[in-house]
Amino acid sequence: xxxxxxxxxxLAVLVTLFVIPILISSSARxxxxxxxxxxxxxxKLGLVFSMLPVILEGKQIALxxxxxxxxxxxxFRVDGLGMLFAIVAASLYIVTSVYSIGYMRGLDEHGQTRxxxxxxxxxxxxxxxxxxxNLLTLYxxxxxxxxATYPLVTHHQDENSKISGRRYxxxxxxxSIALVLPAMIYCYHVTGTxxxxxxxxxxxxxxxxxxxxxxxxxxxxxxxxxxxxxxxWLPAAMVAPTPVSALLHAVxxxxxxxxxxxxxxxxxFGVGLLSxxxxxxxxxxxxxxxxxxxxxxxxxxxxxxxxxxxxxVSQLSYIVFGVALLSPQGLLGGVIHIVLHAxxxxxxxxxxxxxxxxxxxxxxxxxxGLGKKMPFTFAAFFIGSxxxxxxxxxxxxxxxxxxxxxxxxxxxxxxxxxxLISSFLNAFYFLPVVYNGxxxxxxxxxxxxxxxxxxxxxxxxxxxxxxxxISIVLFFYPTIFIxxxxxxxxxx
Amino acid sequence: MDNYPVLIVVAPFMTALFxxxxxxxxxxxxxxxxxxxxxxxxxxxxxxxxxVIASGTIQYNMAGWPxxxxxxxxxxxxxAMVLCLVSGVAFLNLIASYRSVQQEIxxxxxxxxxxxxxxxxxxxxxxxxxxxFNLYVLIEITSLTSYAxxxxxxxxxxxxxxxxxxxxxxxxxSFYLLGVGYLxxxxxxLNMVDVAVIIKDSQGSSTVLVAFILCILGVWIKMALFPxxxxxxxxxxxxxxxxxxxxxxxxxxxxxxVMIRLMITVxxxxxxxxxxxxxxxxxxxxxxxxxxxxxxxxxxxxLKKMLAYIIVCEIGYMVGGAWLxxxxxxxxxxxHIMNDALxxxxxxxxxxxxxxxxxxxxLTDLRGLFGKMPWTMGGFVLAALSIIGVPPTCGFFSKWxxxxxxxxxxxxxxxxxxxxxxxxxxxxFFRVFEICFFEPMPHxxxxxxxxxxxxxxxxxxxxxxxxxxxxxxxxxxxSGTIVNTIILPFLG
Numbered sequence: 001x002x003x004x005x006x007x008x009x010x011l012a013v014l015v016t017l018f019v020i021p022i023l024i025s026s027s028a029r030x031x032x033x034x035x036x037x038x039x040x041x042x043x044k045l046g047l048v049f050s051m052l053p054v055i056l057e058g059k060q061i062a063l064x065x066x067x068x069x070x071x072x073x074x075x076f077r078v079d080g081l082g083m084l085f086a087i088v089a090a091s092l093y094i095v096t097s098v099y100s101i102g103y104m105r106g107l108d109e110h111g112q113t114r115x116x117x118x119x120x121x122x123x124x125x126x127x128x129x130x131x132x133x134n135l136l137t138l139y140x141x142x143x144x145x146x147x148a149t150y151p152l153v154t155h156h157q158d159e160n161s162k163i164s165g166r167r168y169x170x171x172x173x174x175x176s177i178a179l180v181l182p183a184m185i186y187c188y189h190v191t192g193t194x195x196x197x198x199x200x201x202x203x204x205x206x207x208x209x210x211x212x213x214x215x216x217x218x219x220x221x222x223x224x225x226x227x228x229x230x231x232x233w234l235p236a237a238m239v240a241p242t243p244v245s246a247l248l249h250a251v252x253x254x255x256x257x258x259x260x261x262x263x264x265x266x267x268x269f270g271v272g273l274l275s276x277x278x279x280x281x282x283x284x285x286x287x288x289x290x291x292x293x294x295x296x297x298x299x300x301x302x303x304x305x306x307x308x309x310x311x312x313v314s315q316l317s318y319i320v321f322g323v324a325l326l327s328p329q330g331l332l333g334g335v336i337h338i339v340l341h342a343x344x345x346x347x348x349x350x351x352x353x354x355x356x357x358x359x360x361x362x363x364x365x366x367x368x369g370l371g372k373k374m375p376f377t378f379a380a381f382f383i384g385s386x387x388x389x390x391x392x393x394x395x396x397x398x399x400x401x402x403x404x405x406x407x408x409x410x411x412x413x414x415x416x417x418x419x420l421i422s423s424f425l426n427a428f429y430f431l432p433v434v435y436n437g438x439x440x441x442x443x444x445x446x447x448x449x450x451x452x453x454x455x456x457x458x459x460x461x462x463x464x465x466x467x468x469x470i471s472i473v474l475f476f477y478p479t480i481f482i483x484x485x486x487x488x489x490x491x492x
Numbered sequence: 493m494d495n496y497p498v499l500i501v502v503a504p505f506m507t508a509l510f511x512x513x514x515x516x517x518x519x520x521x522x523x524x525x526x527x528x529x530x531x532x533x534x535x536x537x538x539x540x541x542x543x544v545i546a547s548g549t550i551q552y553n554m555a556g557w558p559x560x561x562x563x564x565x566x567x568x569x570x571x572a573m574v575l576c577l578v579s580g581v582a583f584l585n586l587i588a589s590y591r592s593v594q595q596e597i598x599x600x601x602x603x604x605x606x607x608x609x610x611x612x613x614x615x616x617x618x619x620x621x622x623x624x625f626n627l628y629v630l631i632e633i634t635s636l637t638s639y640a641x642x643x644x645x646x647x648x649x650x651x652x653x654x655x656x657x658x659x660x661x662x663x664x665x666s667f668y669l670l671g672v673g674y675l676x677x678x679x680x681x682l683n684m685v686d687v688a689v690i691i692k693d694s695q696g697s698s699t700v701l702v703a704f705i706l707c708i709l710g711v712w713i714k715m716a717l718f719p720x721x722x723x724x725x726x727x728x729x730x731x732x733x734x735x736x737x738x739x740x741x742x743x744x745x746x747x748x749x750v751m752i753r754l755m756i757t758v759x760x761x762x763x764x765x766x767x768x769x770x771x772x773x774x775x776x777x778x779x780x781x782x783x784x785x786x787x788x789x790x791x792x793x794x795l796k797k798m799l800a801y802i803i804v805c806e807i808g809y810m811v812g813g814a815w816l817x818x819x820x821x822x823x824x825x826x827x828h829i830m831n832d833a834l835x836x837x838x839x840x841x842x843x844x845x846x847x848x849x850x851x852x853x854x855l856t857d858l859r860g861l862f863g864k865m866p867w868t869m870g871g872f873v874l875a876a877l878s879i880i881g882v883p884p885t886c887g888f889f890s891k892w893x894x895x896x897x898x899x900x901x902x903x904x905x906x907x908x909x910x911x912x913x914x915x916x917x918x919x920x921f922f923r924v925f926e927i928c929f930f931e932p933m934p935h936x937x938x939x940x941x942x943x944x945x946x947x948x949x950x951x952x953x954x955x956x957x958x959x960x961x962x963x964x965x966x967x968x969x970x971s972g973t974i975v976n977t978i979i980l981p982f983l984g
Contacts, residue, residue: 067972068889074969140883147882154929162930169922177881177914182907185892189899 002059009063009076009131012047012086016040016093016120016127023120027113034101037116041094044127048083048090055083056480058487062133071193074140077133080488081266081335084481085130085259088342089252093123095463099350100243102459106357109241115155119244121148126252129259135184135194135268138260139176142222146172149253152244153237164236171223171233179221183214187268196263198490200270208277211269215279218264219286224257225320226313228290235309242353245305250312250345255338258319262335265323266489275326280410283324288418290317295425302363304352307429308345314422315341315388321415322403328491330406335485336478337399343471344387344396348430350464351381354456364433369442371434373454376461378437380468385430387471390423395474496536496543497552497565500575501616503532504582508609515602522602523590526609530583533616537579541572545977551622559622559683566622566685569982570826574619574749577830581741581837582612588956589734591949592844596732597644604644608738611637615746624672624758625682627750628665631714634746635661638727638739645731653726660713660723668710674703684757692760695767704759704768711754715747717807718781725800733844736796741837744803745829748810752826755814765817775903778812781805782909786916795846795853798920799839802879805913806832812906813894819983821897826979827971828890834967835878835887838960842872845949845957861928864947869928871957876921878964881914885964889971 019040026032051061061078068074078086100119104112125148128141146169154165188194191201206214223230237249248254265274265283274280294314301307315337322334354377355361355370371378383394390400400423407416455461474481485491507529511522544550544567552565567575586608597604614634621627639661643654676682678699679690691700716724724744728736755764765771785805792798810832813825845868846853846861862869878885891910898907948954967974 066969067976068892069972069975073972074884136883143882147877151929157930162926165926166922169918173918174915177918178911181881181914182895182911185895186899189896 003062003077004054004059005063006051006061007063008047008051009061009078010065012044012051012090013076013124013128013131015044015047015124017124020117020120023117024113030105030112033113033116034097037097037120038094040120041090041097044123045090045094048086048127051078052083052087055080055487056483064133068136069188071191071195072134072136072188074137075133076131076137077196078131080484080486081259081262082130082132082488084335084484084488085255085338086127088255088339089123089126089130092247092251092342092346092467095466096243096247096346098459099246099353099463102457102463103241103243103353103357106457106460107241109155111155111157114151115241118148118151119247122152122248122252126256129256132196132263134196135187135264138263139180139184142180142224142256142260143173143176145253145256146176146224149244149248152248153240155241155244156239161239164239167236168233171230175221175223175230179217183217183221186214194268196267198266198270200273201268202270202273206273211273211277212279212282215265215269215274215283218268219261219283219320222257222260222264224253225261226254226257226290226294226316227286227320228293228313231290231294231313234313235306238303238305238309242305242349242356245309246346246349246353249309250349251342254312254316255342258316258338261320262323266331271326271331274324280324280326281412284321284412284415287317287321287324288415290314291321291418291422292425295422295429299425299429301429302365304355304362304364304367304433305349307364308348308352311348311388311426311429312345314426315345318399318403318419318422321419322399322406325403325406325410325412325415327406327410329402329409331489331491332482332485333399333402333404333406335489336402336481339481340387340395340399340471340474340478343467343474344384344394347380347384347464347467347471348388350460350467351377351384354460354464357460358454358456364436367433368436368440371437371439372442373452374437374456375453376455376465378434380464381437382434383468383471385426385434389426389430393475394471395478396471397475398478496539497550497567497620498554499536500533500540500579501613501620503536504529504579504609504616505613508606508613511602511609512606515606519602522605526605527583527586529609530579530586530612533579533612534576534583537572537575537616540567541576544569544572560681560686563626564622564683565620567620569978570752571619571749573826573830573978574746575616577833578612578615578619578742578746581833582615582738584956584959585734585738585837585841588737588841588844588953590952592732592734592848592953595848596734600644604641604732604734607637607640608735611641611738615742618746619749622684623682624675624684624687628669628672631668631750632665634743635665635714638735638743641735641739642727642731645735649726649730653723653730657723657727660720664710664713664720666710667706667713671703671706671708671710674699674706678703684753688758688760691758691763695763700759700763701768704763707754708751711747711751712811715744715751715807715811716804717777717811718784718804721781721785721804721807724804725797728800728803729794729796733796733840733847737837737840737844740799740803740840741833744807745810745833748807748814748825748829751811752814752822761817771815771817772903774815775812775901775906778808778815779906779909781808782812782906782913783808786913786920789920790916793855795855795858795924796843798855798924799836799843802917802920803836805917806836806879809890809894809910809913812903812909813897816897816901816903816906818897818900819980820893820900822983823975823979824890824893824895824897826982827893827975830974831878831886831890831967831971834960834963835875835885838871838875838957838964839879841953841957841960842868842875845953848949848953849947855924855927858924858927862925864945865949866946867954868949868957871961873925874961874964876917876924878968880917880921884968886968886971887964889968893975 387396789801
């Protein structure tokens with residue numbers, strides 16, 4: 001594989017880090033502060049895109065920063081997979097920043113400078129995870145992300161957020177120290193390297209039981225992926241302001257967890273070892289349980305953000321599921337779901353936040369008839385729902401399609417049933433929201449009086465329209481992401 | 493042959509004496525005098541380190557008398573590094589101390605500075621000397637000056653803590669002296685290298701065995717290895733903060749250095765690990781020390797005392813690492829000498845800043861501190877993350893080597909203890925952060941005006957905190973370089 005040495009990955013990570021002092025120093029002038037966020041976000045996205053052509057040609061971009069020990073440097077290596085994730089995170093950061101202005105100012109939140117600063121830090125860490133060349137670097141950025149997100153989750157500084165913050169730390173920081181750290185060091189002890197490679201790093205040093213234990217330690221240790229029973233931090237983290245839930249708990253943080261699992265399965269163990277030891281089935285069973293149980297719990301939630309959170313728990317396991325199929329179609333469907341789910345789910349969260357800012361309503365039972373007042377928001381919600389369920393004409397269709405093909409390819413028909421049941425469940429918990437929104441009767445509305453449109457302010461509305469439109473566009477033009485997956489995983 | 497090696501020790505010693513004289517002439521001048529002494533010491537130590545890296549071990553015969561008759565200073569990579577560390581921390585602490593001393597011990601500033609520099613002289617002497625009896629004398633200088641400084645602290649409890657410290661300290665010193673006596677009896681020499689050569693061929697001798705047991709027990713008592721730690725928490729928490737800032741990072745670490753020096757230079761690997769075969773037992777003791785230190789820290793209600801118990805825990809890391817009996821473990825232990833000194837210094841600097849403003853660091857008095865002292869808390873958080881072992885702070889990297897060493901030895905209990913103590917430290921520190929972040933400011937009449945107003949520590953203290961925070965990251969990122977240029981060449 002041809003490798004290009006470039007400082008761009010480092011710059012892409014650092015841009016949002018270096019902007020933080022500027023943000024703090026301009027805290028008295030919110031408009032200047034917000035302008036700097038956009039400048040940083042656009043530079044970041046520009047840097048990411050400038051690397052895209054090289055990656056699509058099948059090359060990789062590498063940079064070694066610090067040599068910690070042989071085989072375990074702090075180093076970046078951009079490949080198709082990392083590129084795909086970085087594009088999603090960096091582009092949605094800009095959209096979320098617009099949204100965040102509308103949301104935070106709309107609710108007149110306190111501590112806005114602290115909020116945007118830690119947000120920028122979280123983004124740096126996310127891109128760092130995407131571009132990591134080895135497990136050590138990935139772990140470093142993973143931990144930074146955990147810590148940067150804590151003040152965002154506990155932003156309200158009340159009793160409720162304190163409890164959620166504790167749960168967040170126990171699940172996220174606790175599992176990464178207790179499970180991932182020893183597993184990682186054991187891998188290094190056995191092989192002397194932590195560098196990701198498609199063939200895996202083990203050359204026959206692992207027995208089947210040892211491989212099983214290690215894989216489980218990684219699977220549950222990267223608890224950001226929300227695999228049950230380590231999922232309950234995610235609904236708890238919904239106390240955070242909605243921009244955090246939207247970007248971090250539907251895209252950046254949770255996908256970092258899944259991305260880490262994908263990296264470990266494809267880059268540390270390698271597809272060959274996993275299929276030789278037949279470990280894919282075990283992961284698929286764990287993922288299937290999460291998919292189904294997550295969907296069922298989502299059905300019973302009345303608070304919109306919590307319903308979305310359980311839906312996320314369930315959808316994240318699709319990605320793990322796809323990779324565990326260990327077949328080309330399955331890998332493609334799983335990894336591409338990182339992108340497609342991101343755009344669908346962030347739209348849904350944006351809608352939930354817009355409804356809350358405009359009307360103060362958090363519970364689905366209160367939203368009856370609201371679609372007439374907020375037609376754009378509910379239309380976007382509809383599109384987002386379709387994408388998450390996996391129906392055309394939205395991008396989500398594409399990943400579900402490939403996952404189902406993957407189960408057939410791997411001759412795991414039983415698991416196809418899991419996917420189908422889950423899709424039905426998705427439809428059951430999303431579509432009634434939309435239906436009641438448009439056609440239900442609202443409590444406070446007089447029978448005759450014409451309904452006035454009362455959408456949330458433009459800063460909230462434009463982002464959710466953009467992401468909804470992209471969800472549709474991805475149905476027609478998913479090629480670039482498909483190519484990235486193929487380049488990244490070496491499948492033709 | 494220039495005189496840098498001797499300047500390292502003589503400069504602080506002479507300036508201590510001058511500062512003592514100036515108490516009667518012009519007390520205000522004592523501060524610049526001792527500061528100059530330490531500055532010269534830092535400069536010489538760095539110079540010596542660079543020379544040792546470039547051209548190998550330096551031998552310096554005091555007053556030109558060759559060993560074994562005269563006292564020899566023998567500086568290799570290990571003590572060159574520790575010398576830089578001790579003089580650097582001592583110098584920085586003195587800068588930060590100026591305002592604290594004015595506040596805490598304003599009536600005895602000259603006396604304090606004199607004793608402080610004598611204390612540092614002792615530590616530097618212990619580190620630099622190549623003579624076993626000289627080592628004893630210098631340990632006693634260090635101890636006597638510590639007793640004095642502890643007694644200058646809390647008016648009620650300082651003297652009692654000091655008395656306790658004296659009793660146990662004297663026992664430790666007596667053990668060591670007795671051990672040296674046996675060695676002298678057997679070899680007729682006090683020079684470390686000389687003794688090592690003579691006892692190499694007589695490893696079955698029971699005299700050497702008794703000497704070894706007495707020496708190592710003495711050192712363990714002095715370094716507060718659990719269960720010989722009982723003097724430490726009170727001595728460190730009731731002393732004036734200017735002193736605890738220096739003694740906490742330096743004293744125990746220098747004693748760990750002495751242990752490693754005795755292990756490697758005097759008794760030798762063959763004797764310890766082939767002949768005696770006690771390493772398993774010592775690693776078990778270290779394991780218990782790590783866990784016990786952490787658990788006792790959980791029970792504390794005062795920040796300073798909590799940190800003192802964390803030191804007990806960290807001692808277990810280093811003793812365990814050194815006694816694993818492999819290169820990786822020893823690398824981890826030596827790296828941790830440096831990293832732990834930096835982390836502990838950073839934590840106690842934070843405590844010093846808090847005490848300067850708050851007077852008390854009982855956990856309940858720390859409410860709202862993130863808003864009141866953001867810079868101090870920033871440094872404190874970084875140091876805490878380093879203790880927990882979050883990359884890229886330095887604490888992670890020594891833990892990395894220690895864990896690798898434990899895996900190589902198969903000492904899984906020690907590895908488990910390291911992981912569990914990381915989790916305990918996470919609980920400990922996030923409990924503190926929660927109080928600082930969530931609890932509202934106490935509504936006493938004096939605090940009512942200051943609500944939401946930044947009341948930081950003086951600039952001199954903040955600058956030192958900033959420098960040390962920088963080193964926490966710097967030492968972490970360059971730990972590969974440090975290991976390759978200093979520790980591995982030292983271990984040969």
